[in-house]
Amino acid sequence: GAGVSQSPSNKVTEKGKDVELRCDPISGHTALYWYRQSLGQGLEFLIYFQGNSAPDKSGLPSDRFSAERTGGSVSTLTIQRTQQEDSAVYLCASSDQPSEQYFGPGTRLTVT
Amino acid sequence: AQKVTQAQTEISVVEKEDVTLDCVYETRDTTYYLFWYKQPPSGELVFLIRRNSFDEQNEISGRYSWNFQKSTSSFNFTITASQVVDSAVYFCALSEADTGGFKTIFGAGTRLFVKA
Numbered sequence: 001g002a003g004v005s006q007s008p009s010n011k012v013t014e015k016g017k018d019v020e021l022r023c024d025p026i027s028g029h030t031a032l033y034w035y036r037q038s039l040g041q042g043l044e045f046l047i048y049f050q051g052n053s054a055p056d057k058s059g060l061p062s063d064r065f066s067a068e069r070t071g072g073s074v075s076t077l078t079i080q081r082t083q084q085e086d087s088a089v090y091l092c093a094s095s096d097q098p099s100e101q102y103f104g105p106g107t108r109l110t111v112t
Numbered sequence: 113a114q115k116v117t118q119a120q121t122e123i124s125v126v127e128k129e130d131v132t133l134d135c136v137y138e139t140r141d142t143t144y145y146l147f148w149y150k151q152p153p154s155g156e157l158v159f160l161i162r163r164n165s166f167d168e169q170n171e172i173s174g175r176y177s178w179n180f181q182k183s184t185s186s187f188n189f190t191i192t193a194s195q196v197v198d199s200a201v202y203f204c205a206l207s208e209a210d211t212g213g214f215k216t217i218f219g220a221g222t223r224l225f226v227k228a
Contacts, residue, residue, distance in 0.1 A: 031214050033214070041220065042203065044218075045216060048215060053212075098212060099162055100162055103149075104156075
């Protein structure tokens with residue numbers, strides 16, 4: 001079956017612009033996660049959605065970051081007024097329960 | 113608060129050597145889950161194993177084995193007879209039941225180089 005997909009795979013944007021990153025989770029997975037991975041670094045938790053519960057936004061680094069999940073499926077991570085330090089690979093994952101997460105290929109964001 | 117420490121930033125071994133990747137975690141929860149993931153050079157993370165806090169049995173899967181010790185808050189990963197294809201970054205991770213088990217904190221990762 002289809003895995004987690006993310007789009008775009010690469011995004012180059014100018015400092016100050018807004019960007020939207022999309023994640024399509026595995027069908028039927030109730031949980032969806034966003035992480036950030038800076039070059040050569042570990043994964044930084046950003047946010048997760050679980051079913052109809054309020055999302056856990058505790059990892060979002062600033063109020064320029066927001067995410068939504070529509071219809072319990074597709075999710076969009078939005079970064080407003082991008083800064084150079086936002087450059088990273090943004091990873092999305094989904095899971096059926098608090099178990100193994102299935103990761104997408106990531107979106108590489110470069111802010112110039 | 114959750115915390116995962118992988119003190120080894122990089123490890124380099126020669127093929128067929130055994131190698132152990134260390135993971136130490138911190139949690140105040142009595143029920144939690146531990147994970148190992150592999151990130152090969154292609155970039156996509158792959159799940160390797162999950163352990164819950166009630167199960168301290170060690171596990172072996174082929175050349176991979178995991179040693180979970182609650183007394184030292186460690187969940188170490190050993191690769192026996194390493195191969196070049198094992199070269200990757202390996203992440204240890206932790207989630208706590210009191211957050212529903214979903215919020216997952218990852219360690220910084222250990223980059224393993226296996227030379228032929």
